Amino acid sequence: MDFNPISLDIVWVLAATVLVFFMQAGFAMLEAGATRAKNAANIVMKNLMDMSVGSLVFWAIGFGLMFGANESGWIGTDNFFLSGISPDSPEGFFDFSFFIFQTVFAATAATIISGAVSERTKFGAYLLYTIAVTGFIYPIFGSWVWGGGWLNDVGDGFIDFAGSTVVHSVGAWAALAGAIVVGPRLGKFVGGKPRAIPGHSVTLAALGVFILWFGWFGFNAGSTVSGNDHSIAIIAVTTNLAAAAGAVGAMLVGYILWKNYDASLSLNGVIGGLVAITAGTANVSPGSAVVIGFIGGVVVVGGVLLLERVLKVDDPVGAIAAHGFAGAWGTLAVGLFAESAYGGVDGLFFGGGAGQLGTQFVGVIAAFAFVFPTSFIVFKLIDLTIGMRASDEDQIRGLDITEHAAAGYPDFAPSAPALEEAPASGTSAPPMPAPSGGADGPLPEAAPVSGETKKD
Numbered sequence: 248m249d250f251n252p253i254s255l256d257i258v259w260v261l262a263a264t265v266l267v268f269f270m271q272a273g274f275a276m277l278e279a280g281a282t283r284a285k286n287a288a289n290i291v292m293k294n295l296m297d298m299s300v301g302s303l304v305f306w307a308i309g310f311g312l313m314f315g316a317n318e319s320g321w322i323g324t325d326n327f328f329l330s331g332i333s334p335d336s337p338e339g340f341f342d343f344s345f346f347i348f349q350t351v352f353a354a355t356a357a358t359i360i361s362g363a364v365s366e367r368t369k370f371g372a373y374l375l376y377t378i379a380v381t382g383f384i385y386p387i388f389g390s391w392v393w394g395g396g397w398l399n400d401v402g403d404g405f406i407d408f409a410g411s412t413v414v415h416s417v418g419a420w421a422a423l424a425g426a427i428v429v430g431p432r433l434g435k436f437v438g439g440k441p442r443a444i445p446g447h448s449v450t451l452a453a454l455g456v457f458i459l460w461f462g463w464f465g466f467n468a469g470s471t472v473s474g475n476d477h478s479i480a481i482i483a484v485t486t487n488l489a490a491a492a493g494a495v496g497a498m499l500v501g502y503i504l505w506k507n508y509d510a511s512l513s514l515n516g517v518i519g520g521l522v523a524i525t526a527g528t529a530n531v532s533p534g535s536a537v538v539i540g541f542i543g544g545v546v547v548v549g550g551v552l553l554l555e556r557v558l559k560v561d562d563p564v565g566a567i568a569a570h571g572f573a574g575a576w577g578t579l580a581v582g583l584f585a586e587s588a589y590g591g592v593d594g595l596f597f598g599g600g601a602g603q604l605g606t607q608f609v610g611v612i613a614a615f616a617f618v619f620p621t622s623f624i625v626f627k628l629i630d631l632t633i634g635m636r637a638s639d640e641d642q643i644r645g646l647d648i649t650e651h652a653a654a655g656y657p658d659f660a661p662s663a664p665a666l667e668e669a670p671a672s673g674t675s676a677p678p679m680p681a682p683s684g685g686a687d688g689p690l691p692e693a694a695p696v697s698g699e700t701k702k703d
Contacts, residue, residue, distance in 0.1 A: 267348070
């Protein structure tokens, strides 16, 4: 039998798809662990629906908008419901594999929002904005970059190899809009200062991060969409080094600021490093990947402090900092660290001048300028119709019970409804920043109210 390179490409893309699909489990575990036990089932349901609703909507609408014929440079206009793909050739079957690979990317963009608005958002509202993100917001911006759109004509072309901006910043800027519209959790800000609301399981959060790290090899290396592309080797190396450096960077900054080696902060540093390297993973050297990832971890810490202390935005899992700020940094880093020896162009630090950096800046700004206001309008419309925010009573009881009539941990479910949030009590413990805490350090959980003793 003759060797068929398309067959190898199909196998490679499908293998990478499986890895990226498994990242959905990683996000679920990270978000569940970084939030309270009374909302665990709600987190799982949201991640399930990201993939389920997202797959159907992306098949019907999103894929066509993103990868359909794009003569205008702004939006695809055909291939809805995969109508343009035929199984009468090997190329057609490759297109099917490409579609399923892009589907799991769309679900990733949507699930970033899940953590940022967790513990206080109505489930019905979540379903509506998942449709908006996977059907319109993510695909339209994606068409500008990966669908032959206008950002390819800026300078030498905007470079975002696997989606630091296209996937991660898009999800994060939508998450920022959602977090602003839905508002902070009860008791998050006391006297204008952020109060940590610790998650219930660092162990689950760590499991989620390790799953994400594992799946990211498919996320980045799979973006070659070719098993015949030798660059998958360097992509795997830069992906791993950036993740490791991100963890170290966040850990060291945490120690400098708070004199402890914080596990939650270090875990988010891994995500920051991975997100940062995703744009330039095929264009930079291993040494540059370490620098990019390390700074990505530092950016996560700075992003958490900015959001909580200055902007007063409540993000329970640190998603906006890890995916938005680190994603923007990683995208700009391509213009600094890219080397033509690894593919593409030379960045500023390698004799290429500032042209590519300028192009990267245009792409970063375009993402925020489109995604944030569009998402804000979507969230506002949902809020004005069915409402975004769960009632205070529902938040206190937990969304597992009120939204799903179930509990992630039945043995610890509330035995009776609570009617009001009791004020925080006790003294401050040492600082513990996001994903499960606040920038000014944790306080003990709110004093128990009737029927909820030791059951939060």
